[in-house]
């Protein structure tokens with residue numbers, strides 16, 4: 663398949679990202695900016711005055727003990743908390759000029775630009791093909807042939823094409839957990855997002871599938887700005903460029919992954935990354 667066919671939505675080709683898994687320096691551009699962002703569930707404050715920049719085309723790991731607010735932050739970035747009546751927030755969250763918190767912001771369009779992959783693979787009860795085609799059908803006006811090309815492109819990019827190419831019309835639920843998770847990544851990238859949020863994407867997977875997904879995450883950062891929530895310190899150190907450590911709803915430290923793991927500035931970070939708690 664030619665990547666040129668789908669260039670309008672995806673301007674880097676697989677060839678451009680191949681062999682690119684080298685550590686990268688500081689990104690000069692920012693994907694998401696939070697300023698004095700706080701979030702509550704009713705009276706309970708889950709996030710306190712978070713100010714941070716998520717760099718473009720890098721992987722940022724969110725780490726911290728259970729309940730420190732990592733998922734809450736992701737959920738606010740793509741407006742999942744719209745359905746939680748008691749959730750409210752203050753401060754600002756922006757992607758470029760887009761105010762992620764504004765009522766006027768088109769949430770469907772926002773979720774096209776900010777994809778999310780959850781802890782447990784959650785394919786639709788449809789065929790493999792239809793899982794990936796669903797978003798593009800909703801957001802793009804493309805021919806059947808272009809749609810087929812796009813589905814193949816996304817499945818290749820998510821490193822699952824070879825395993826599913828002969829069963830595209832088979833049920834997604836027939837795939838293994840690791841394959842389902844890569845299918846969900848293909849589904850998330852098929853609409854051409856700018857940001858990919860991953861909430862513990864490997865926690866339900868075996869070690870081999872986990873490594874495959876980590877390699878994939880590291881490669882995908884050529885094209886996407888990625889945030890991964892993980893409890894796995896090795897995973898954060900293997901596949902992220904930057905690491906943010908949260909504790910009790912506060913951002914304690916954000917720095918290069920190397921710095922956070924080898925020379926953390928805060929004692930709490932040091933204790934957490936060295937396994938003393940959490």
Ligand SMILES: Nc1ncnc2c1ncn2[C@@H]1O[C@H](COP(=O)(O)OP(=O)(O)OP(=O)(O)O)[C@@H](O)[C@H]1O
Nearest residue numbers: 703706708726727728729730731732733734735746
């Ligand atoms: N829908 C909700 N209603 C009320 N409280 C909530 C809700 N969702 C999360 N919380 C609370 O907000 C706090 C932060 O939760 P969150 O899921 O963001 O933490 P986390 O760091 O992602 O945890 P984990 O690592 O266990 O997934 C927790 O105390 C949690 O109980």
